[in-house]
Amino acid sequence: MTRDPLRELLDAVLADDDGAAVGVEEMAARAFTSPTHFARVVRRRTGEPPATLRRRVLLERAAWLLRQGRSVTDVAWDSGFDSLEGFSRSFSRSFGIAPSRAGELAAHRLPAPSGIHFHAPAALWVDAEPTEASMDLTAVLVEHDLADTTALLDLAAEAPDASLRTAAVSGLTPAAFDDADLSPAVLLRTQVHTKEVWLAAIDGTDFPDLGTAEVAALRQRHDEVAPRWRSFVADTAQRGGWGDTVVDALCEPPQSFTLGGIVAHVLTHAAHRRALVRHSLDPRLEQGNGDPITWLETRP
Known part of the structure; x- marks a missing residue:
């Protein structure tokens, strides 16, 4: 170097x-x-x-x-x-x-x-140059999550079907709202579906179907939800709306959440799922370790 x-x-x-x-x-x-x-x-x-x-x-x-x-x-x-x-x-x-x-x-x-x-x-x-925009940490973490999920979906598309259906980690209790199945296919489906669910709650639309865990279909859904999620985060940041509260009528019973809490929640559990998928599909980490600092260094 x-x-x-x-x-x-x-x-x-x-x-x-x-x-x-x-x-x-x-x-x-x-x-x-x-x-x-x-x-x-x-x-x-x-x-x-x-x-x-x-x-x-x-x-x-x-x-x-x-x-x-x-x-x-x-x-x-x-x-x-x-x-x-x-x-x-x-x-x-x-x-x-x-x-x-x-x-x-x-x-x-x-x-x-x-x-x-x-x-x-x-x-x-x-310090960053005065002429440069300061790094928006939330935007960086959101963008990294989307990019790393895309990379894992691409990796999953090349993996044998058996490895997509078998959990490499056992005895780990997932979050209460996650599927107990820790196979890469199901983890990736939850990764995509989570953003679909939260955007539905924010937009006031119907609860989205869980859908299939087939990689090709998940890649298409991810490509559709990613720009919507990115736009929501950017719009919220621009107007300083992280403290705004949304009443999630999709919950039973309905619950209130701040927009900042929603994004922090999604990013936290998304990082955990990505780590499990990467460990399952690429235990020797030949495709990288999913570290944001490495991703930032290699961005064009």
Whole structure:
């Protein structure tokens, strides 16, 4: 895997030198380039000169260490300052309070055009670019669930019929509203039918038929319900309606649920079913492990 070029620059700027002050020449040498070119590239990529970026991140680290109970003197030396007075002056100018009062800070981060910050205990935090939309976590989880269900239906379409009808996990009690049959075919049917049922409750339509557990039919039903489910989640998020309540007349007796609770409920049990199906059909996980972080990395 190739390294991120920005990370390469940051490593050159922020490498730990046991508290010693580091000049642009030394930073550039780490990056195997000239000081002039290095300073220009860092400033273009981060919005800060290398020395300013390094000093700010070290001050953020200093604030974090002070809030953990480290002494001002120790932190001053660790942060590359050659005098306690110089450290106190720089810290006070940056945070608005003396280092001895760092415990009063709500956070250790300082304003940064790059969004690059110290992240405890020994890492960096890079904010999303201001021009980019922030990640909508609910939308990501919903999209991952739909995509992973599609992948499992495709995997099931290639599996022998016997493996679709046999549960690989025994002795596991499913949720009260799930079928006791833990075969992949039935689990996938429940996965699809659950969204059909909740959308019917939200839309006020009739209870949908359970239908067949044949993979081809389930794939078609999933392709039909997925955009409806995605649209419901997007519309609810846009109008801030997660706290809205729906009275589910399909329950006996009718019950009330918040829209946020419905989505959280569906995602929780969907992840459990997907894990069971994947374990049944692909015990060696040759088709991936269904992890959202891996899925996000491979999205186009």
